[in-house]
Amino acid sequence: MKKSILTALGVALLGVGVVNAQTTFLNENFNGTGLPSGWTQQTQATDGGWKVGTNTQLQSQFWPIPAFQGNMIATNDDACNCNKSNEILITPELDLSNAAAVLLSFDYFYNNGTYEGATENFSVRVSTDGGATFTLVETVAGVGAWTNKLIDLSEYAGQEIHIGFRYHDNGGWLFGAAMDNIKVYEPVQFDIAGISMPLAEYVLVNQPITLMGSVQNLGSEAVNSMRLNYSVNNGPAVSEVINVQAINLTSTYNFSHQTAWTPAAVGNYTIKFWVDQINGNADQNNANDTITRTTYAAESLTQRKVLFEQFTSSTCPPCASSDPTISQYLNANGVNTPTGKVVAAKYHVNIPQNCSGTTAETQARQQFYGVNSAPASRLGGNAFAGHPISITQQMIDAEYARLTIFTIEPTAVFQNTNLTVTVDVTSLVQFTGAGNVLHVVVFENNVARANFSTASTNQQNFTYVVRKMLPNANGTAMPNMTAGQSQEFTFNHNITNLMAGDITNISVVAFIQNTSTREVYQANHAAFTGNVSTNGITLDPLALMAFPNPTSDDANITFTAETSNASIQVINALGQVVYTTSLGAVNGTQVVNIPSEKLSGGLYMINVSTAEGVVSTTRLSVVK
Numbered sequence: 001m002k003k004s005i006l007t008a009l010g011v012a013l014l015g016v017g018v019v020n021a022q023t024t025f026l027n028e029n030f031n032g033t034g035l036p037s038g039w040t041q042q043t044q045a046t047d048g049g050w051k052v053g054t055n056t057q058l059q060s061q062f063w064p065i066p067a068f069q070g071n072m073i074a075t076n077d078d079a080c081n082c083n084k085s086n087e088i089l090i091t092p093e094l095d096l097s098n099a100a101a102v103l104l105s106f107d108y109f110y111n112n113g114t115y116e117g118a119t120e121n122f123s124v125r126v127s128t129d130g131g132a133t134f135t136l137v138e139t140v141a142g143v144g145a146w147t148n149k150l151i152d153l154s155e156y157a158g159q160e161i162h163i164g165f166r167y168h169d170n171g172g173w174l175f176g177a178a179m180d181n182i183k184v185y186e187p188v189q190f191d192i193a194g195i196s197m198p199l200a201e202y203v204l205v206n207q208p209i210t211l212m213g214s215v216q217n218l219g220s221e222a223v224n225s226m227r228l229n230y231s232v233n234n235g236p237a238v239s240e241v242i243n244v245q246a247i248n249l250t251s252t253y254n255f256s257h258q259t260a261w262t263p264a265a266v267g268n269y270t271i272k273f274w275v276d277q278i279n280g281n282a283d284q285n286n287a288n289d290t291i292t293r294t295t296y297a298a299e300s301l302t303q304r305k306v307l308f309e310q311f312t313s314s315t316c317p318p319c320a321s322s323d324p325t326i327s328q329y330l331n332a333n334g335v336n337t338p339t340g341k342v343v344a345a346k347y348h349v350n351i352p353q354n355c356s357g358t359t360a361e362t363q364a365r366q367q368f369y370g371v372n373s374a375p376a377s378r379l380g381g382n383a384f385a386g387h388p389i390s391i392t393q394q395m396i397d398a399e400y401a402r403l404t405i406f407t408i409e410p411t412a413v414f415q416n417t418n419l420t421v422t423v424d425v426t427s428l429v430q431f432t433g434a435g436n437v438l439h440v441v442v443f444e445n446n447v448a449r450a451n452f453s454t455a456s457t458n459q460q461n462f463t464y465v466v467r468k469m470l471p472n473a474n475g476t477a478m479p480n481m482t483a484g485q486s487q488e489f490t491f492n493h494n495i496t497n498l499m500a501g502d503i504t505n506i507s508v509v510a511f512i513q514n515t516s517t518r519e520v521y522q523a524n525h526a527a528f529t530g531n532v533s534t535n536g537i538t539l540d541p542l543a544l545m546a547f548p549n550p551t552s553d554d555a556n557i558t559f560t561a562e563t564s565n566a567s568i569q570v571i572n573a574l575g576q577v578v579y580t581t582s583l584g585a586v587n588g589t590q591v592v593n594i595p596s597e598k599l600s601g602g603l604y605m606i607n608v609s610t611a612e613g614v615v616s617t618t619r620l621s622v623v624k
Contacts, residue, residue, distance in 0.1 A: 044083045045087060052073050066146055072179065073178065088125070090165075104163065107146055108177065110122045121166075128156070140177075190284050192283060194274060195216050197211060211256075213254070214255065216252045231272050271294070300624060304404040304521075306333075307378075309345055311349050311369075345466050345509050346443070365466075381517075412526045430481075435514055439475040444506060446500070484550075553596045565582075567580065579598040
């Protein structure tokens with residue numbers, strides 16, 4: 001019996017650690033063997049229930065646990081497929097009689113998965129009668145990576161308690177839960193921790209930036225006022241005191257500093273943010289105060305296209321059931337179209353069983369991301385990792401809104417079965433290539449179920465099926481580039497392994513990715529729209545070309561047409577027509593000037609159409 005995991009794996013940034021606490025009642029990291037002294041459990045499982053070990057010792061085929069900080073404790077329902085309907089891990093008795101406030105902190109990995117109609121459950125409970133009965137405190141949310149959890153247990157201050165961590169498989173064959181670093185402590189009175197402050201890696205010179213983010217109250221006293229501070233390159237603090245509605249213990253507050261920062265020159269910047277003067281008092285735990293971010297201010301940036309990558313299979317039932325929803329939001333964002341927000345590629349992998357669409361390169365891509373489940377997806381490389389059905393329009397819009405430093409213009413030309421892909425890359429900043437690669441992905445737009453010898457689901461059509469990466473899954477190392485510099489990359493491949501057998505069904509996606517951070521800086525799509533003839537395939541019936549490309553001044557286009565009325569449209573990256581002209585009757589090769597005042601910096605699509613319905617499209621990059 002097989003099953004497919006509905007979550008992706010990875011290791012997330014964990015919550016703020018616990019330091020400088022007044023009193024620590026429990027601090028367990030499970031670095032020994034077996035249950036620690038004083039810990040007990042209630043279980044009906046035949047495998048012994050909660051166990052201590054490393055991630056590799058505790059995981060299983062369909063519930064892989066990401067590596068963490070050495071040993072951990074976990075209960076694995078997937079490996080056992082036994083009765084884990086009320087499995088409670090119980091702490092030693094904790095004497096909170098002298099505590100005024102109490103916090104529970106723990107790191108956990110748990111899918112909250114569903115399989116064959118059953119959904120697992122993981123919760124935290126408290127007993128005040130020596131472990132005879134437990135009261136629900138909080139149901140724990142499912143995550144795709146190790147995550148820190150804080151729970152306020154102050155209502156039990158002054159009592160003696162046991163804490164129970166309950167896993168419940170609801171009578172099904174599910175996955176499990178893992179934990180580490182369980183701490184129970186009394187917090188200090190005043191403690192605000194910095195949680196997040198999103199800041200783009202690249203920003204524009206002379207453009208005001210409002211610094212926003214979130215902080216969390218880890219002190220026992222509710223916060224009614226505080227001072228927000230930031231400094232740039234270790235310069236003087238920019239501060240403001242704000243009054244807020246009471247921020248209670250473990251509650252978060254989203255801040256927006258009223259004084260915007262405007263980078264005045266090209267270069268690197270380090271921004272530090274911190275909170276002090278909590279209700280007029282000093283923060284008693286400075287170790288978690290400061291958020292530090294770095295950015296680079298550039299003269300010019302351009303529109304980003306969002307890369308959507310999916311790991312799927314013709315043998316994966318959850319992939320089939322989620323495909324209509326995924327297709328709906330991809331199509332709503334103009335997937336793989338000149339003016340769309342999203343470009344997409346789907347890698348077929350051998351999950352849960354062997355898939356005939358799998359190649360060595362799709363498997364290499366799977367290993368690159370550490371994917372062990374299907375369906376799984378990545379948005380922008382590192383902007384989102386998880387089940388593709390969890391992607392929201394807000395996530396796509398947020399990634400699309402981030403300006404980027406590259407323009408990418410791929411073109412694809414066929415001659416019989418030989419595919420030549422040319423990718424023009426322009427960097428808008430001084431760029432260091434080390435650790436960054438250009439990937440070129442060749443895929444079939446649509447493949448019918450009948451073309452998969454392994455198809456075992458009810459999915460009838462598969463889209464964006466990756467068949468080849470050029471030159472291979474490692475990509476091409478990016479060189480160092482100066483601001484405004486362009487580089488052309490050319491790849492050749494003989495198409496011989498198509499599933500649908502139709503070379504007019506081929507498309508290409510090119511993208512630049514950092515191999516360490518996994519961020520995709522830019523992506524673009526080149527579709528085949530030409531005609532088949534005995535002499536091969538002509539990509540462009542009008543031989544349309546823009547030059548110089550990229551340009552910082554006027555642009556020129558050239559095309560060849562027989563006697564016909566022709567018109568030109570220039571469309572920006574937002575899909576807006578910024579320039580149009582009607583040429584009237586033309587015959588032969590034409591050269592048309594597009595004035596620079598019509599073009600700001602960015603990527604443009606140029607369409608030339610004739611009265612006979614012939615349309616040609618090319619891309620133009622403008623650097624200003």
